[in-house]
Amino acid sequence: MMMVVVLVVVVVVMVVMMVVVVVVVVVVVVVVVVVVVMVVVVVGAERTTIYGTDGGGGGGGGGGGGGGGDGGGDDGGGGGGGDGGGGGGGGDDDDDDDDDDDDDDDDDDDDDDDDDDDDDDNDLMLLLLLLMMMMMMMMMMMMMMMMMMMMARQDKKNITAQHILNSLALVRPNVPYNSLSVSIPRAWNKGFKLLRKPVEYGVYDMIRHRKFGWSNNPERYRVFTTRLKRQDIDGLNTAIYNITGVGIFPIYTWISVNFDADILIQTVPAHLRQSEPKIQNEPAMQPVTIEYLAA
Numbered sequence: 001m002m003m004v005v006v007l008v009v010v011v012v013v014m015v016v017m018m019v020v021v022v023v024v025v026v027v028v029v030v031v032v033v034v035v036v037v038m039v040v041v042v043v044g045a046e047r048t049t050i051y052g053t054d055g056g057g058g059g060g061g062g063g064g065g066g067g068g069g070d071g072g073g074d075d076g077g078g079g080g081g082g083d084g085g086g087g088g089g090g091g092d093d094d095d096d097d098d099d100d101d102d103d104d105d106d107d108d109d110d111d112d113d114d115d116d117d118d119d120d121d122n123d124l125m126l127l128l129l130l131l132m133m134m135m136m137m138m139m140m141m142m143m144m145m146m147m148m149m150m151m152a153r154q155d156k157k158n159i160t161a162q163h164i165l166n167s168l169a170l171v172r173p174n175v176p177y178n179s180l181s182v183s184i185p186r187a188w189n190k191g192f193k194l195l196r197k198p199v200e201y202g203v204y205d206m207i208r209h210r211k212f213g214w215s216n217n218p219e220r221y222r223v224f225t226t227r228l229k230r231q232d233i234d235g236l237n238t239a240i241y242n243i244t245g246v247g248i249f250p251i252y253t254w255i256s257v258n259f260d261a262d263i264l265i266q267t268v269p270a271h272l273r274q275s276e277p278k279i280q281n282e283p284a285m286q287p288v289t290i291e292y293l294a295a
Contacts, residue, residue: 014145021138028131035123 014142017138017141017145021135024134025131028127032124032127035127
């Protein structure tokens with residue numbers, strides 16, 4: 001029963017890990033998209049800033065003064081001519097200074113944009129590296145889980161054979177030919193049925209199954225019956241391994257265990273055992289529950 005619990009826990013942990021991986025990937029993708037959008041918006045805003053136009057040059061100087069009036073008589077002297085107004089000029093120097101300032105500002109902006117692009121590229125690279133590391137760690141953890149499940153399945157088969165050996169020793173410790181049989185479900189046509197598969201080691205016995213009742217009712221289901229020799233330990237181990245492993249459950253082993261975890265094995269009733277040799281001091285025969293018999 002503990003192995004079933006362990007397998008269920010392992011499967012749940014793997015499902016949770018897969019969900020966590022999916023959530024992490026989605027979060028990372030969203031963060032990357034947000035960062036890229038922000039970078040595009042900020043860089044575009046900086047590059048489309050509208051600067052003012054340069055001022056025009058100063059106005060021209062005023063016109064010259066008018067001529068003097070006609071003098072009275074012959075000696076009329078000429079009046080003094082007015083100096084032309086100065087002014088004008090300027091303007092050009094201010095325009096040059098403004099152009100220089102604008103060029104300096106543009107250079108600074110370009111430098112800032114380059115720095116921002118470099119920072120954004122570095123952030124994206126760090127995010128990608130982090131994502132790759134997380135994916136590698138998840139893959140390694142999943143591989144470790146699969147290896148643990150395979151090891152647990154192999155241990156379960158070995159424990160099954162040992163359980164049957166111990167049960168035989170407890171039920172009939174002094175009988176060379178036991179009177180036990182097992183009923184094993186098998187995944188067949190997408191459903192579970194009980195199949196008859198004769199093995200070299202057995203005579204017909206009666207079994208009580210925890211779900212189906214007595215096995216001598218052919219209308220309800222068919223029975224896989226066998227007998228086992230306690231004297232032939234190697235043959236017993238081989239038979240149990242074939243029954244519990246490749247021979248009966250090539251693929252659906254742990255599913256079958258979850259479907260039908262324990263099987264109650266009972267000795268043959270007395271009226272069917274009359275022909276068997278009597279053994280002195282034979283212990284009382286009690287039903288034995290063997291867990292993971294169908295593993």
